[in-house]
Amino acid sequence: MEIVTSYSTIETTAAAVDEAVSQLKARLVRPSLLLVYFSGHDNAQVIREQLVAEFPDTQVLGCSSCQGILTEDGYFPDRVIGLWAVFDFNGAYGSALVSTHQRPHQMAKQALLKAIQNTGRSGELPSLVLLHASPGAEEEVIQAISQEFGTPVPIIGGSAADAGVLGEWQLFTQDHSASEGVAVSVFYPSCDLSFSFHSGYAKTDQYAVATRVEGRELIELDHRPAKEVYEEWIKQPLEHGQSIMSLCFTSYWPYCRHLT
Numbered sequence: 641m642e643i644v645t646s647y648s649t650i651e652t653t654a655a656a657v658d659e660a661v662s663q664l665k666a667r668l669v670r671p672s673l674l675l676v677y678f679s680g681h682d683n684a685q686v687i688r689e690q691l692v693a694e695f696p697d698t699q700v701l702g703c704s705s706c707q708g709i710l711t712e713d714g715y716f717p718d719r720v721i722g723l724w725a726v727f728d729f730n731g732a733y734g735s736a737l738v739s740t741h742q743r744p745h746q747m748a749k750q751a752l753l754k755a756i757q758n759t760g761r762s763g764e765l766p767s768l769v770l771l772h773a774s775p776g777a778e779e780e781v782i783q784a785i786s787q788e789f790g791t792p793v794p795i796i797g798g799s800a801a802d803a804g805v806l807g808e809w810q811l812f813t814q815d816h817s818a819s820e821g822v823a824v825s826v827f828y829p830s831c832d833l834s835f836s837f838h839s840g841y842a843k844t845d846q847y848a849v850a851t852r853v854e855g856r857e858l859i860e861l862d863h864r865p866a867k868e869v870y871e872e873w874i875k876q877p878l879e880h881g882q883s884i885m886s887l888c889f890t891s892y893w894p895y896c897r898h899l900t
Contacts, residue, residue, distance in 0.1 A: 672698065672727050677721075688816075737812065748824075767794075
């Protein structure tokens with residue numbers, strides 16, 4: 641098994657893909673799986689077409705990010721494309737994206753089964769599932785994947801994003817691209833798998849109880865408008881209609897945890 645990464649900060653999408661691919665191919669010619677993360681480059685179809693042309697036999701999963709990506713060389717904001725590739729001669733990997741008008745639950749199951757089918761290992765439990773989906777139904781999607789297996793299988797990943805929470809997030813696989821849907825990669829590596837998680841969050845002295853919610857929307861904290869409370873916490877006013885998430889404050893100061 642061999643894992644290689646590369647990236648490019650060139651502003652032109654096609655040129656950035658060319659540079660990242662050139663760096664990757666200097667060390668790895670034919671990946672089993674290629675993961676792609678990008679920010680500031682708004683044409684996922686261009687990225688997908690170039691990568692499929694360069695790696696026609698590779699399973700691919702791409703997901704847009706928020707305001708940059710983090711690599712082993714540090715954090716790169718704004719316009720950047722990053723590649724993560726693995727070659728595993730005795731392993732198996734598959735990717736699939738389902739984007740239909742069905743409920744997220746159905747899309748998740750279809751994407752999962754198609755990704756497994758692409759590995760040629762149908763009937764076997766994968767060691768890991770990588771999940772990227774458009775925002776809005778993450779809990780339902782995770783539940784669908786867990787129910788399909790009937791036994792615990794690690795799920796990692798995150799929602800597709802854009803710089804301003806404007807609905808411009810994008811997903812793609814080797815087959816097609818979409819702005820809404822569920823995309824997964826399944827891992828059957830030839831080695832033992834282990835993993836760890838670090839959220840990056842630092843605890844503060846600020847806390848409140850959510851006293852009113854509507855679905856996924858937080859309305860009140862301690863019987864006060866949530867916006868007012870949160871502005872006090874971050875010491876910065878929010879303009880009318882401005883999204884808290886668009887400022888990425890919630891990456892540093894998470895505003896909710898479930899109490900049991």
